[in-house]
Amino acid sequence: MRALIHVADQRSFSRAAAVMRVTQPALSRQIRLLEQELGTKLFHRHGHGVSMTDAGRLLFERFKRLLGDVEQLRTEVGDRIARPGVTGAATLGVPSPLAWRFAEPFFERFAQAYPGVSLRIVEGFSAFLHEWMLSGTIDLAILYGPRPSKIIAVTELLTEDLFAIGPPSWIGRSSITIAELSKHPLIVPHPPHVIRTLAHEAGLNPPRFIEVDALSLMIELAHAGRGVSILPMAAARLEAMSGYTSVLRIEKPSLSWVVSLCRNDLKPITPAAEALFGAVKAEISDMVSSGRWDARLSAGA
Incomplete structure (x- = not known):
């Protein structure tokens, strides 16, 4: 399921293989075996990448829902055995130009509000953060002008x-x-x-x-x-x-x-990541309102 979803999203076997951290031949073989099993082509191959066939689009939507249900079930089972209050771990990707002025005050405020959550902040350029989010390495990312994606949920901030x-x-x-x-x-x-x-x-x-x-x-x-x-x-x-x-x-x-807060839509948001999502939105809104960030807030941010 993940192989088809990532190839469809990236429109390229090589880029999808990089996101999934597998070799391109191995990924191509998975798709070819799936096409043989179903008896139909799922992708049109052309010189600048791939595009989905009608059968591929149908399977993409079904696989996306199924994978979401599986991840949601895993989260719900984990919640059953979790301690009271918001606990767990969450990772936020922050672009390099923003990292130094965002991370230090945010760490302290978040720790006070959610002492049961272990927060990790990763710095990088937007292209790297986008790939890490697709691969599941990070839960959320603040991105500059995120590229269009079928599996990334985007909330515009400013x-x-x-x-x-x-x-x-x-x-x-x-x-x-x-x-x-x-x-x-x-x-x-x-x-x-x-x-x-x-x-x-x-x-x-x-x-x-x-x-x-x-x-x-x-x-x-x-x-x-x-x-x-x-x-x-x-x-x-x-x-x-x-x-x-x-x-x-x-x-x-x-x-x-445009600066946005993004997450992988295939991965259900955990209570820890949900707490992080709200805290990041509040922090950035305060940075703009107080003049610490010279920018224009988006409607509803």
């Missing part, structure tokens, strides 16, 4: 503007256009990443990409004039205040991303 992070020689300027940004190398995480998608949609065509999966190194390279990073203000606020880098508003057009 919208945040993005800025160009450049060398200190740009200090004194307040803004930069997409056309001018296109003249400089762009320092970004490896694909897939929402910043690359947003840049492409805005018409930003840099001469080359410098792929870096470490926030601190992205800022260091921008400081050295190797290229320009695109990040939220908070990610480089301290460096900007000290004159280490410049931070310029992006114009014509401006860039922003």
Whole structure:
């Protein structure tokens, strides 16, 4: 069941195999055996991935419900033997630009509110967090512009503007256009990443990409004039205040991303994860309302 669900969601055998942590030949063999047993094709194979047949779509919906029922039953059985009150463990994935200002105060508040829950926070770029959530490694994740998915439940929290992070020689300027940004190398995480998608949609065509999966190194390279990073203000606020880098508003057009709280819809939410979900929403709402996060709350957040 999981094999078909992940191939359908990722639209690729190789990406699904990476999420499931199995080899691609093994995954392909599982799907082929299932097709032979059912006597029908479940996927159309083509050069840029796969798409579901009518039979595949029907099986996907049935398997998704069945797998959800199995996971729900496992959770309910576990709850029968749990101690009174909210107990258990929950893991939250937090994107690198947010981690340092979110985690420290949140740990203490959550521990006071839910002393019976063991909280683990994992830092990473959104693409990694998305994969870890699909594989079940983490329960929830705060994601920037999550990619469309058939099995990820998304709750929008806020919208945040993005800025160009450049060398200190740009200090004194307040803004930069997409056309001018296109003249400089762009320092970004490896694909897939929402910043690359947003840049492409805005018409930003840099001469080359410098792929870096470490926030601190992205800022260091921008400081050295190797290229320009695109990040939220908070990610480089301290460096900007000290004159280490410049931070310029992006114009014509401006860039922003939606920040969402996400979970794997195939995995029933445990009491511990449910408590974490509510606490994260409340914490982020307070961060925006108090001015600790310069962003615009989504309706109902």
